[in-house]
Amino acid sequence: MNKTHSILLYYCYTPIEDPEAFREQHHLFCLELNLLGRIIVSKEGLNGTLSGLKEDCDKYMAAMHADPRFAKIDFKVDYSDKHAFAKLHVRTKAEIVHSGLLHIDPNARTGKHLAPKEFKEMKDRDDVVVLDVRSDYEHSVGRFKNAVTLDIENFREFPEKVQELKEKYKDKKILTYCTGGIKCEKASAFLLEQGFEDVYQLHGGIIKYGMEAGGEDFEGKCYVFDNRVAVDVNTVNPTVVSRCHVCNTESDRMVNCANPVCNLHVPICEKCGWEMDGACSTECKEHPEKRPYDGTGYYQKEMNGYNPLKGFNRKKKTDVHV
Template sequence: MKAYRILLYYLYTPIEDCLAYREEHHRFCLENNLLGRVIVAPEGLNGTVSGLAEDCQRYMDWLHADPRFAAIQFKIEEHEQHAFHKLHVRVKEEIVNSDLPVDPLKETGVHLEPNEFRRLMNDPDVVLVDMRSNYEHNVGKFKGAITFDMENLRELPDHVAEIEHLKGSGKKIITYCTGGIKCEKASAYLLHQGFENVYQLHGGIIRYGLEEGGENFDGECYVFDGRVTAPVNHVNPEIISTCHVCGTTTSRMVNCANPECNEHLPICEQCGWDMDGACSDTCRTHPRKRPYNGQGYYPKKFEDYTPVMGFKSAQGSFKV
């Protein structure tokens, strides 16, 4: 068993004094040596953190002891070390950027537990719809799923027409994403647009992999920590992405070493070294190219960063 844990979670629940709670939450993370990203918003809480197993357990117990967060469902993965380099707890308008005119606390798609999803996913009357960004589903997705060429969830309204034919078809539409949070709003938006029989994979790809072995998820799951991608399918795994440079099969994702490009791309290990972490000769010779360390993961640098800095800059993009 590995010493560290990575926790992924969210919960839509009203939070009244976001700034005060952000400070309380940040302080607890500091005192328990947790790193990661947490978003506090009037509509709820969204986080992914890493730490030693005992520190993560203390964190989960602390959140569950708060009546507002008692229903949080944690996705727990083992890891050899911290998956993050810094700690950021921020207050924002939404716990996932969408700008969609929906409220998951009032209406959302029917939750499917991983075992139910596994039973239904191959039904001919079921259509799987991926609600993640293009760079995410390019490296991994469920077999036969519909994907959209979108950068983020705010672009969903521009792509709904692509599944308009499903209205009135009698098909069951099952949305999915990494941890489930995007689907709460995406499925609600589909209902808002007149779609029927809308479901969502509760807990997302990560929970399905942990509880059901990840069957029929091709490739790897893009994750927002130092791993970049994580294996999900332990039943019938298949790599679907190819190296951006040489075209060989690879599930290895990197960010281009040129910060002005910073594209998320599959690049095999050999090409990673040959291109010095860049996606093209132009990026490889760019004067601002970052040093390549073999990982292709470049956490943002903050010249004045300290773990307690957040106490002085709590508001983030939240308007008070």
């Protein structure tokens, strides 16, 4: 397979004075480079995942690193034979990952960053708890061996779980992890604020751990937010930990239910995928709004009034990325 495209995953907590003006200019910059994907812009920084030809992604990364605000971005780069997205969305939001913890600035205080090798060396110690801060549908298809997982549908529910964690693990060293590192920035900071003393985070998340440590002891697949849905990260001792939602056979094939009203994220084997026409239940299969199933179980998000060419007529000839 000729892998002509790069897939970038990144974030950066850094002040952006005028998020809407930045959004327009940055969107145009991505259009110039033929990049597709999703970027969230806020006063606290950027959160992005993009795909494009390798040379275009290289130009994007170089331009971002040339800007002092984004010089510290640690891009996680994977490769593919095609785009991982069908559209480009650049949006402004209150936070770059929805947590409700607007008062927390990870640049002021957060958990100690561990390189993948350091995380690997610490994770099995008796005085350590490895904490998965992702949502339940993410860790259902893959998580670190012996990790503590949380019953949450969205990261914004994380603060509600901290008292329960404190009762069980306050005297332990807490090693947090997520897909690319962004959730851990605020999760680990909040744990420190709530009285935990030894808090760490896996720098670069599961993706970087797979690249630099072979993904050892990460069981299952890593859920990702593009049309790949879930990816392999463990090349050392891979396992499958999830089972088909329909027939309960071993399966790590993640599917969004074809019924958009449900949209449940669950493992469904290929056989059941076709038999259920992409639905997670008979009720969803018969729902009048059910989407056509193409065998992937991945559906592009609705535009919801978003105008991808907003600001195009005001395009500047220079510094369109800043």
